[in-house]
Amino acid sequence: MSGILVIAEHRQGEIRPATFELVTAATGLKEQSDGTVMVAVIGKEPDRYVEDLGVRGVDEIITVQVDQDEFQPDIYEACVRGLIEDKKPSLVLIPHSVDAWGYAPALGAGGEYGFSTDVFGIRYEDGELVATRAAYKEKVYMDVDFPGKETIALTVRGGVFKPEEEKAEPTVSSFNCPEVQARSQHKQFIEPEDTGDIDITQSEFLLSIGRGISEESNVEQFEELADAVGATLGCSRPIADSGWLPKSRQVGQSGKTVSNCKLYIAMGISGSVQHQAGMKHVENIIAVNTDPEASIFSIAKYGIVADIFDIAEELPGHFE
Amino acid sequence: MKILVAIKQVAILDDEFEMLDDGRDVDHDFCDYEINEWDDYSLEEALLIKERSNSESEVVVLTVGPEQSEDELRKCLAKGADRGIRVWDDAIEGSDQVAIARIIACVVEKEAPDMVFLGVQASDHAFAQTGMTVAAMLGWPHAAVVSSLDYNSGDNHATLKRELEAGLEEEIAIDCPAVLSIQLGINEPRYASLRGIKQAAAKPVEDLSHTDLGLNDNDVGEAGSVSRIRKMYIPERGHAELIEGTSAEQAKRLAEIIKEFRGV
Numbered sequence: 102m103s104g105i106l107v108i109a110e111h112r113q114g115e116i117r118p119a120t121f122e123l124v125t126a127a128t129g130l131k132e133q134s135d136g137t138v139m140v141a142v143i144g145k146e147p148d149r150y151v152e153d154l155g156v157r158g159v160d161e162i163i164t165v166q167v168d169q170d171e172f173q174p175d176i177y178e179a180c181v182r183g184l185i186e187d188k189k190p191s192l193v194l195i196p197h198s199v200d201a202w203g204y205a206p207a208l209g210a211g212g213e214y215g216f217s218t219d220v221f222g223i224r225y226e227d228g229e230l231v232a233t234r235a236a237y238k239e240k241v242y243m244d245v246d247f248p249g250k251e252t253i254a255l256t257v258r259g260g261v262f263k264p265e266e267e268k269a270e271p272t273v274s275s276f277n278c279p280e281v282q283a284r285s286q287h288k289q290f291i292e293p294e295d296t297g298d299i300d301i302t303q304s305e306f307l308l309s310i311g312r313g314i315s316e317e318s319n320v321e322q323f324e325e326l327a328d329a330v331g332a333t334l335g336c337s338r339p340i341a342d343s344g345w346l347p348k349s350r351q352v353g354q355s356g357k358t359v360s361n362c363k364l365y366i367a368m369g370i371s372g373s374v375q376h377q378a379g380m381k382h383v384e385n386i387i388a389v390n391t392d393p394e395a396s397i398f399s400i401a402k403y404g405i406v407a408d409i410f411d412i413a414e415e416l417p418g419h420f421e
Numbered sequence: 422m423k424i425l426v427a428i429k430q431v432a433i434l435d436d437e438f439e440m441l442d443d444g445r446d447v448d449h450d451f452c453d454y455e456i457n458e459w460d461d462y463s464l465e466e467a468l469l470i471k472e473r474s475n476s477e478s479e480v481v482v483l484t485v486g487p488e489q490s491e492d493e494l495r496k497c498l499a500k501g502a503d504r505g506i507r508v509w510d511d512a513i514e515g516s517d518q519v520a521i522a523r524i525i526a527c528v529v530e531k532e533a534p535d536m537v538f539l540g541v542q543a544s545d546h547a548f549a550q551t552g553m554t555v556a557a558m559l560g561w562p563h564a565a566v567v568s569s570l571d572y573n574s575g576d577n578h579a580t581l582k583r584e585l586e587a588g589l590e591e592e593i594a595i596d597c598p599a600v601l602s603i604q605l606g607i608n609e610p611r612y613a614s615l616r617g618i619k620q621a622a623a624k625p626v627e628d629l630s631h632t633d634l635g636l637n638d639n640d641v642g643e644a645g646s647v648s649r650i651r652k653m654y655i656p657e658r659g660h661a662e663l664i665e666g667t668s669a670e671q672a673k674r675l676a677e678i679i680k681e682f683r684g685v
């Protein structure tokens with residue numbers, strides 16, 4: 102067992118950035134796993150992705166031609182299993198993405214490979230692989246190992262490793278997908294509805310509310326607060342799921358990435374990784390939370406340990 | 422028609438907490454317990470299908486957990502689930518999600534439901550793994566992160582939407598029986614009625630051990646796992662500069678920062 106196999110992710114004809122983050126992660130481990138870095142791409146015309154995948158650190162691109170370009174879990178599982186049996190890598194890296202959630206866990210099910218998810222640290226200790234991931238709303242980390250497993254498959258958190266961008270020309274080979282029957286069929290992609298609401302991704306200053314506001318009747322107070330301080334109102338997912346604010350206001354993995362934001366005030370938001378996905382890049386983050394251990398404080402520039410209602414009460418007076 | 426819903430009792434850390442002496446978990450004296458948020462949605466989805474159904478139908482809730490997790494099963498029964506199954510014994514301690522999934526898959530084989538629902542992820546360890554592992558063990562069709570479901574009892578296929586990143590969704594058709602992981606926001610979970618809570622006490626909860634399911638000691642616990650928690654710890658990482666003082670003082674400083682930013 103040697104080498105690292107990265108499974109590329111693509112959607113609607115584009116390689117997703119997480120793929121290049123995994124290349125960086127793999128390159129960093131190359132020596133210890135003493136072997137090559139292989140990137141496999143599964144698709145209808147996988148050759149069309151080869152040029153994009155040619156970046157520094159990749160030794161070999163493996164194309165796997167299948168009947169459809171859209172993700173399908175039975176096909177991906179069969180291909181990745183086939184690749185593992187053929188290439189015998191010691192490590193398989195897969196983005197911790199919604200598509201991966203649909204098939205990667207199947208790799209752990211057979212018991213022959215080590216498996217864990219949402220990993221953001223990978224190292225070798227005395228020749229043994231140790232993966233780091235978080236628990237309990239990101240308040241603690243755990244180191245996970247895989248006793249007795251010669252191949253370990255991990256899904257890797259996005260936004261942790263810097264994507265490799267330097268172009269290179271790795272060798273290219275192809276691999277035949279094993280016989281497989283797809284038991285679900287892709288019908289269509291559905292783009293998010295344009296509700297005509299303001300576009301929070303344009304805003305330089307957001308004030309976002311989370312579950313800490315407790316009740317729908319409190320939304321209005323924070324709407325007024327955002328107005329008073331000149332911010333656009335955003336929210337975490339529970340607020341949008343409850344219908345208290347439109348989905349278009351949701352910041353995070355399944356909502357918006359607030360790419361133009363320079364000041365972000367998070368009120369009553371714990372800082373889940375999915376929320377962070379949409380805002381952790383912001384230069385000035387200020388978090389208000391009653392829980393001094395809330396993980397949002399680990400990415401914020403300024404922290405205010407306080408009740409959001411007390412702060413919301415006091416703040417407008419300074420803007421009259 | 423029968424739908425099996427797997428639920429997990431999750432631990433919520435108190436604002437202050439300590440680690441266990443063995444350094445492999447937090448001390449659970451510093452935790453509150455509740456049903457995993459995602460599981461409220463998958464239970465609701467099952468109850469809606471049952472209520473739409475013209476034929477005899479049943480919603481069975483399953484948890485793999487110690488005695489106290491029966492509380493969560495009872496809450497599901499109070500909302501309208503028909504019966505509960507709880508699997509636990511000492512050998513199950515130390516199981517990773519693969520070993521947990523193996524137990525769930527055995528119950529599925531025993532119960533032979535028409536559909537199996539799980540949550541997308543459990544809020545405590547956030548593996549987002551169990552559902553699709555169960556499906557792989559059973560060899561059933563599966564879909565993860567289901568945000569809308571068109572399925573009625575007796576159907577041999579379903580149409581559903583998967584929630585992808587950045588608000589994009591994907592519509593797929595899938596053969597049934599299937600294993601689905603259900604996403605937040607797919608429905609509006611109900612609250613239990615007073616009457617429901619009273620009735621729940623009388624509904625059956627079956628307690629099973631791994632041997633009752635025909636599993637060996639090697640199938641569960643660390644032996645049946647593909648990963649092991651080596652240690653758990655409070656990470657050293659960056660921390661915000663704290664703005665101290667009374668809330669009036671904190672708000673004043675916050676106002677200054679905002680004004681400075683806006684250049685007013």
Ligand SMILES: Cc1cc2nc3c(=O)[nH]c(=O)nc-3n(C[C@H](O)[C@H](O)[C@H](O)COP(=O)(O)OP(=O)(O)OC[C@H]3O[C@@H](n4cnc5c(N)ncnc54)[C@H](O)[C@@H]3O)c2cc1C
Binds near residue numbers: 314352395
């Ligand atoms: C596939 C997937 C996609 C997701 N996409 C997103 C996404 O795009 N965006 C997103 O936000 N989430 C997303 N989530 C959900 C995410 O996992 C969390 O559940 C969510 O972010 C939690 O929101 P929250 O921080 O508001 O709530 P909680 O985690 O419940 O935190 C509430 C916080 O408020 C604090 N608090 C309570 N009362 C007060 C008070 N009076 N004053 C001050 N502080 C108080 C608490 O200490 C706590 O820290 C996604 C999950 C999945 C699985």
Ligand SMILES: Nc1ncnc2c1ncn2[C@@H]1O[C@H](COP(=O)(O)O)[C@@H](O)[C@H]1O
Binds near residue numbers: 428485539540542
């Ligand atoms: N111990 C358990 N008992 C029953 N169901 C579980 C258990 N652990 C996880 N699950 C199910 O798997 C889902 C996802 O959990 P996870 O894969 O651990 O993030 C949960 O929402 C539950 O439906």
